[in-house]
Amino acid sequence: MNLRERLKLNGLTGGASLLFAAQAFGLICALGTTVLWTRFMPVDLFGEFRVVMGAVGFVSAFCLMGTSQAALMSAARDADGNLLPLVRAKVIANSLASIVLCCAALYHVWGPPKSVSLALGLFTVAVLFPLYNVSDVWMSWINGKSRLVDLALSRSVASAIGVVAIALAVVLSAQQLWLVCLLFVGLTAVQSIWGLAHALRLRANDRADTTIPAFGVHSSIAMAFTGLLSLDVVALNHLYSARDVAIYAVALQFPEMLKRLFSALNAAVSPKIYAAPDFESLWSQIRGAFLVITAGCIAIGVAGFLVLPPLTILLFSEHYAAAAEYGRWLWLVVACVGSTTLLAPALLATQKPFFVYAPYVGYPLVQAILFAVMVSGGIGGLTLARIVGVVVLGLFYIVAFIYCMRARDINLAGAR
Numbered sequence: 001m002n003l004r005e006r007l008k009l010n011g012l013t014g015g016a017s018l019l020f021a022a023q024a025f026g027l028i029c030a031l032g033t034t035v036l037w038t039r040f041m042p043v044d045l046f047g048e049f050r051v052v053m054g055a056v057g058f059v060s061a062f063c064l065m066g067t068s069q070a071a072l073m074s075a076a077r078d079a080d081g082n083l084l085p086l087v088r089a090k091v092i093a094n095s096l097a098s099i100v101l102c103c104a105a106l107y108h109v110w111g112p113p114k115s116v117s118l119a120l121g122l123f124t125v126a127v128l129f130p131l132y133n134v135s136d137v138w139m140s141w142i143n144g145k146s147r148l149v150d151l152a153l154s155r156s157v158a159s160a161i162g163v164v165a166i167a168l169a170v171v172l173s174a175q176q177l178w179l180v181c182l183l184f185v186g187l188t189a190v191q192s193i194w195g196l197a198h199a200l201r202l203r204a205n206d207r208a209d210t211t212i213p214a215f216g217v218h219s220s221i222a223m224a225f226t227g228l229l230s231l232d233v234v235a236l237n238h239l240y241s242a243r244d245v246a247i248y249a250v251a252l253q254f255p256e257m258l259k260r261l262f263s264a265l266n267a268a269v270s271p272k273i274y275a276a277p278d279f280e281s282l283w284s285q286i287r288g289a290f291l292v293i294t295a296g297c298i299a300i301g302v303a304g305f306l307v308l309p310p311l312t313i314l315l316f317s318e319h320y321a322a323a324a325e326y327g328r329w330l331w332l333v334v335a336c337v338g339s340t341t342l343l344a345p346a347l348l349a350t351q352k353p354f355f356v357y358a359p360y361v362g363y364p365l366v367q368a369i370l371f372a373v374m375v376s377g378g379i380g381g382l383t384l385a386r387i388v389g390v391v392v393l394g395l396f397y398i399v400a401f402i403y404c405m406r407a408r409d410i411n412l413a414g415a416r
Contacts, residue, residue, distance in 0.1 A: 018148060018149055018152035018153075019148060019151065019152050019155070020264065021152065022151075022152040022153075022155040022156045022159070023155075023260070023264050025156050025159055025160075026155060026156070026158075026159035026260075027257050027260060027261075029159040029160055029162055029163050030159070030162065030253075030257065031253070031257070031315070032163045033162040033163050033166055034249075034250065034253050034315075034316065035315055035316065036163065036166040036167060036170060037049075037166055038246075038250060038315075038316035038317055038319065038320055039316070039317055040170045041166070041169070041170065042175065043242075043243050043246045043247075043319055044241075044242045044243055044246070045175065045177060045180070045242075046242075046246040046249070047237065047241070047242030047243055047244070047245035047246035047247075047249070048115070048117055048118055048121060048177050048237075048242045048245075049121070049177060049180060049181070050233050050245050050246065050249045051118060051233055051234060051237045051242065051245055052118065052121045052122055052125055052177070052181060053233075054230045054231065054232070054233035054234045055101060055104055055122060055125075055230075055234060056101070056125055056129070056133075056230075057227065057229075057230030058227045058228075058230040058231055058234070059097040059100050059101060059129075059227070060097070060133055060227065061223065061224050061225070061226050061227025061228075061230070062093070062097065062224050062227060063090065063093040063094050063096075063097050063133055064089055064090055064093045064216070064217070064220045065136070065219070065220050065223040065224065065226075066215070066216035066217060066218065066219030066220030066221075066222075066223060067086050067089060067090050067136070067137050067213075067216050067220065068136040068137055068139075068140040069140070069215070069216055069219050070082070070086055070212050070213050070215060070216030070219070071083065071086050071136075071137045071138075071140040071141045071144065071216075072140040072141070072143055072144040073144065073212050073215070074086070074141075074144065074209065074212050074213075075140070075141045075142075075143070075144025075145045075202075076144040076145075076146075077209060077212070078204065078205060078207065079207050079208055079209035079212060080202075080203035080204055080205045080206065080207060081205065081206045081207050081208035081209075082208050082209060082212060082213060083141060083199060083200065083203060084200075085208070085213065086137055086213060086216070087134065087137055087138075087196065089213070090133070090134050090137050091130050091131075091134065094129055094130040094131075094132075094133045094134065095130050097129060097133070098126040098127070098129045098130060099126075101122050101123075101125060101126035101129060102122070102123060102126045104122050105118075105119040105120070105121075105122035105123040105126065106119070108122065113237075113238065117176070117177045117178075118177065120176070120177060120178035121177035121178050121180075121181045123178070124178045124181045124182050124185070125181050125185050128182075128185045128186055128189045129185070131189040131192050131193060132185045132188050132189045132192065134192050134195075134196065135158065135188065135191070135192050135195060137196075137199075138192065138195035138196050138198070138199040139151060139154055139155070139195065141199040141202070142154065142195075142198070142199060142202070145202050147202070150198070154191075154195060157191060158188065158191060161184070161187045161188055161191065162184065164187065165180070165183040165184040165187055166180070166183075166184070168183050169183055222356065222357060222360045222361055223360060225360065225361045225364040225365060226360070226364050227364075228364045228365065228367065228368035228371075229364055229367055229368070231368065231371060232248075232371045232375070232382050232385075232386075233245050233248065233249070235371060235372075235375045236248055236375060236378070236379070236382060239375060239376065239378075240378055240379075244378060244379055246320075247320055247322055247323045247326075247379055248323070248326070248379045248382060248383075250312065250316055250320045250323035250327070251323040251324070251326040251327035251330065251379065251383060252327065252330070252386075253323075253327065254304065254308060254327055254331050255327060255330040255331045255334045255386075258300075258304075258331065258334050258335060258338065259334060259338070262338045262339075262341050262342075263341075265293075265342065266341055266342055266344065266345065269286070269342055269345070272285070272286070273286070273345040273346050273349065276346075279346065279401075279404050279405040280405060282346055283405060286342075290339065290342060293339050293342070294339040297335045297336065297338055297339050298335065298336050300335050301331060301332045301333075301334070301335025301336050302332070304328065304331045304332065304335065305328045305329075305331065305332045308324050308327055308328040308331060309321075309324040309325070309328060311324075312324035312327065322379075326379055326380060326383040327383075329383065329387065330383055330386055330387055330390075333387045333390050333391060334390055337390050337391060337393075337394035338390075338394075340393075340394040340397040340398055341393075341394075341397065343397045343398070343400075343401045344359065344397060346401060346404070347397070347400055347401065347404065350404060355400065358396060358400075359393065359396070362396075363389065363392075363393050363396075366389060366392060367385065367386070367389040370385035370386075370388055370389055371385050373385070
């Protein structure tokens with residue numbers, strides 16, 4: 001291997017290490033943001049903020065989420081002429097979503113339950129939403145250009161924004177939801193302006209590839225269903241209160257962090273899985289590691305089940321003690337079932353549409369139905385809905401993987 005190849009390899013591995021560090025930093029920032037909320041801000045205000053962000057998550061799913069994949073593919077293939085049309089399409093979709101958020105704000109002015117605070121918060125977010133919701137495009141573009149150091153730094157800044165925004169709210173004694181939303185969404189919008197300018201500077205040609213945005217549209221349709229997963233807090237606030245939403249949000253804190261760790265592990269093992277010639281060879285290669293990871297995750301689940309109650313009170317105060325009783329059960333199930341997501345890349349490698357739509361469309365639909373059926377049970381009902389959803393998705397991965405191993409007409413794409 002010559003010197004140039006060694007430098008390139010070191011750059012890739014160094015960039016990957018930075019991305020992992022950025023992921024770890026993001027988890028710390030997420031935890032720190034929640035600590036600031038629960039220790040220094042009113043419980044009801046925290047709940048209202050989560051309701052606003054739940055509404056943002058819902059409308060974001062319909063804002064051409066597939067443009068991020070299209071941006072990554074375009075950048076990687078040097079189709080630099082695609083960037084502006086992708087950004088333009090994203091901003092237009094975001095602008096339409098802003099109208100929806102304004103309608104939601106008006107609903108909280110006149111419809112039950114009336115809440116001027118929520119209305120002002122939603123309106124504030126709606127004004128900034130077109131710029132706030134473009135970070136996935138420019139970050140994917142930077143990723144496609146293999147600027148891994150820039151990507152790691154951008155992700156780290158995005159993670160830190162939450163901590164900085166809430167810290168500023170605490171220092172300024174901001175007790176109004178609209179002001180907190182202005183700080184949080186406004187800082188993110190400022191970063192997006194810088195990110196878009198940086199992405200535009202990385203263009204080296206005007207070549208366009210119209211097939212890539214077309215693929216992005218199909219991805220957007222499939223990914224739109226993920227917005228259903230954000231409706232749990234909106235429904236909980238409608239039937240109960242913002243205080244219940246705050247407790248529910250704290251209950252999800254540690255299980256959601258665990259899910260993000262599984263996503264990072266999934267990304268790390270995907271290249272090895274994609275390189276396998278067939279399912280039998282793949283299973284023989286990963287079986288030992290998969291069983292060890294599963295056993296380790298179960299042990300982590302049991303340990304967390306015992307530790308989460310005192311840890312929750314220590315970090316988030318006595319006001320959120322009830323959250324631990326819900327969160328510990330969800331943590332246990334996510335830990336015990338989470339390793340099954342490592343089988344997902346193998347199913348995607350078959351290039352069978354069913355294995356794309358089942359987790360990205362079927363799972364959100366099933367989860368939304370469970371939310372609708374169980375929301376009447378309050379925090380406990382929604383937690384149980386999430387537990388059932390996680391188990392169903394885990395069983396799907398296991399059954400689908402076993403089926404693919406036994407089916408002679410299904411193989412990994414790399415073997416064709």
